[in-house]
Amino acid sequence: MPRLTESPTVVTLGAIGAVFALQQVVGLILPQTLVFGMSRPVAQPWTLVTSVYAHGGPSHLLSNAVALAVLGFLLERETTSLRYHTFFVLTGTIAGLAEVYAARLLGPVVPWMVGQVNVLGASGAIFAFLGYLLASNRLTETVVGGVSLSPRAQLALGGLCAAAITIATANPGVALIAHFTGLLLGFLAGRAHLLRPGTALDGPEPTNP
Template sequence: MFIPLSDTNPLRHLPFQYVTVGLIATNFLVFLVFQSGMVFNAMEAAAYGFGMTPALYNDVAELPPGFLAAPDAMTLITYQFLHGGWMHLISNMLFLWVFGDNVEDAMGHARFLIFYLLCGIAGAYAHLLVMPASESPLVGASGAVAGIIGAYLVLHPRVKVWILFLGRLPLRIPALYVLGGWIVLQFVSIAFTLDEQVAFWAHVGGAAAGMILVVLMRRPGVPLFDRGLVR
């Protein structure tokens, strides 16, 4: 529906968003080496071995012969660094680039990394609860990125964000409408099953975790809901 381009929200506590950039670089590196076919042709093996497949996690199915599998608990982390294609990767990393720096700024580097992984885990568990017997691997940073969206919405709902609406119309509107609309869209998509290939419940679980965790993990004194924002 929309493509985020940038926000008008400078860093206040950090000189640079090292963890955000590091996560983006890691996701691109993993995709290039293991999933793009440019180095290893291991897209399917990576998805089944290191993605989070509910049926495998719940021991109601077995991995096909010949696949190397990570321990179930580890897949709650490894699935976050795999993607289903270039567009899946780029869209997740674009959201992470635009909104991740300010969430990292509100928490600090170490806590932000923990926050990011926890949101991804929360997204995986939401998907597990809703689709416990699914044999399709869950891959992608979407759950963790949804956590960043939820956190940003709690921290900076009034900050203006540049987006391309419908991929072509540039608009500058408050994050409340951009990110709030994205969250509403997840529930609409669940209700009407607009795309069965997208793990919408992982998005919902990640966003809910982000909204809760940012309150607990932000720096002392960091305000919520843009309190004290000077226009």
């Protein structure tokens, strides 16, 4: 039986917990958002990564950890650790950047949106996991595979699905743009099966936990 440390989901959960503990220590000296959060302009380049693993509080951490555990254990069966971690960081970073810069553009014209935000949390990456699983499962392959759609039509369909799920799961104070971006990235990656193993870069084939 594979060890728990071989599971990329367990490793990611451990990293999130370790970063949260570090946040509490750093928070005694400096504001956590200043050190770990992503804001505009991105003056501290490390926040492109730390913002994906850091969280705003225990409830934020717990909700994301539960969602990551449910989706991550499913996703890791289809890919390698390298692809898993790369996908997690890249989609989380892009989703955070989308939230930060969308706030700049929409803040002056949308009453409920502020122009300057500070992004913390793994939800963008977690929504990308959800989008990938929804787009790459056998049922979706059966339904969508029998319909001839242009790349532009597939992008529009993915955008509509991402928007619908984002609205359905919206709560006050959440990063809706980041969630939408993560979902859309996940849908597109799932349709392309980007996380399927098979390249020399991936290393050994994945094993089921």
